[in-house]
Amino acid sequence: MTEQSKINRKGAKPGSLFERADQAFGLDRLGGASVPRNLPLARKPAARAKPQSAPASVAPSRVAASEQVDKPVAPQAAPEPTAEPAVTLRGPRLEIDRELLHDAGLIVPEDPVTGLLEEFRIVKRELLADARASSDPTARRILVCSPHPGEGKTYCATNLAIALAAERDVEVVLVDADLLNPSVARRLGIETGEGLMDALSDSRILPEDLVSPTDIDGLFIMQAGTSTSRDSENLTSTRTAEVLDRLTRSAPNRFVIFDTPPALAASPAAELAAYVGQALLVVRADQTGRAALEDARQLLSACPDIKLLLNAAQFSPSGRRFGDYGEREE
Template identity: 65%
Template sequence: MTEQSKINKDTAKRASLLERADRVFGLDDLGPAKVPSNLPKPSRPVVPPQPVAKQPVAVPASQIPVAAASAQPVPQPASEPQPEPAVALSGPYHDIERWNLKDAGLIVPEDPVTALLEEFRIVKRDIIADARARRDSKQRRILVCSPHQGEGKTFCAINLAIALAAERDVEVLLVDADVIRPSVANRLGLEVQRGLMDALANPSLRPEKLAIQTDIDGLFVLPAGATGPNDAEYLASERTGEILDRLTRGAPNRYVIFDTPPALAASAAAELASHVGQTVLVVRADETSRAALEDAQQLLSACQNIKLLLNATHFSPSGRRFGDYGEREE
């Protein structure tokens, strides 16, 4: 800093020391030196150093912060399997003539409440209670049987089906499994068509497509179909279980009622007893012997829930009388 040239005092006052030095020494041309172009090339390419990967350090679980621990994936519970959709009963449609019901002494849905209807309301309440308590599809399969013929099993099976069909949101499939003397379709005035035994003999037939839809809301009828000498063997086959499972699987509001041959007359009732959850054993008052009742109960013992229905009684031990509350006295 030996330059002694005259300095403009007004300019010097406004300029900084660096600015004044730049004007004197010419600092604008300062910069990195140029690399000579004739330098020798390196013998091998220069590889820049790679960063050293850090090894993970195991940290005890007790020292993991709470926030970090909560970030760990939480195992989700396995999703429950979806229930299978119910098989729709999609057979042909047929009207039931009400005069057929009246002539047979059966319940007529549109008629006023009768003592007969009230009695079967009591029976169906007990059946529904057991089905809902145990939550098993077999409990919604009800076998109606008697020790001997002529004790009213078909009469009771039809009336029970009509009474059950009156429940809201309930389907009832009445199956004529009396392969010896089928009569359900005739009593209801239905044309005899293919039914249970046809489905058992021919695996290509779907039983739900043989169930007749009636004009009684919620009531379907599966006729016995073509019967033959090998019916007992068909009923004892695995095909029977497959058909019944198909008819009740995924349908918690569907009840299947079987009218079977008398227990002491044929083996069909005993074969079907292992596929149902409830049995209604119909006995006729003053006619069915105690020995016959005990023998029938033994044959149907594959079903653990057997109910006794006393038919054709002419008295009530409690003095109870149904159906006359709404009657008008003259």
């Protein structure tokens, strides 16, 4: 560094060292370049806003948002279809003549228990068990038939209907399907009227309007109705399936018993066999031949379950005899 005491200060211009250097070397020419007039003004950057946390009720958490995106939405179950109610049987109410029942040897509901009632209780138990064990609603349709006239098929059909109607929460429709010789009305002491054949021949007629409740709880009657020369054709038409389905649809405790003509005498028994799930073939002891029994069974083969009922039997191999328990002295 230059020693200051040796510098010749005579004639020196006053000022600091930097001022004198500027005067000697023209340092003022080294100033910065002038700023152009048309240079765009620089904008002042906006102040960065501080992030504010949103309320919990408005901004869901990150986990919740992830669940909403990734979690599949469970489909809503479709409402279960409402079960269709059973058809109400609304024919005119009928009163059964109890004296005629007694005189014909039929079951009288108000009478004491008899051997006849006990026998038909056994018959109905097997029919009930098979109907309830089956998923086919036609198992609740029971055809009662015999090979020949005079073997007791109407007698058995009527007693079976009365015995079955005594079951709790069971409805029984006894249908007189013996179109050539209807006899149910005569046996029960009721006036004849429209019935099965009228519903089959006229699609405008509702079958439930022709099924009458009786003064025997649970027992309903559908008469044969008006017979024509086209009865056989009407029985084999699609209308038959519609009528019978309407009587039993959505009614798991409703049974329909058909009293039909003898199988070897007329065709209705064979034709109705295709619409029932059980058939009761009535044969008379010491009267019905084996050949007639086989022929009748063949005619009813459209029915998947045919049972044999022996009528007017006087001998029991087991010695069992109903109705004498109360007469014994214990």
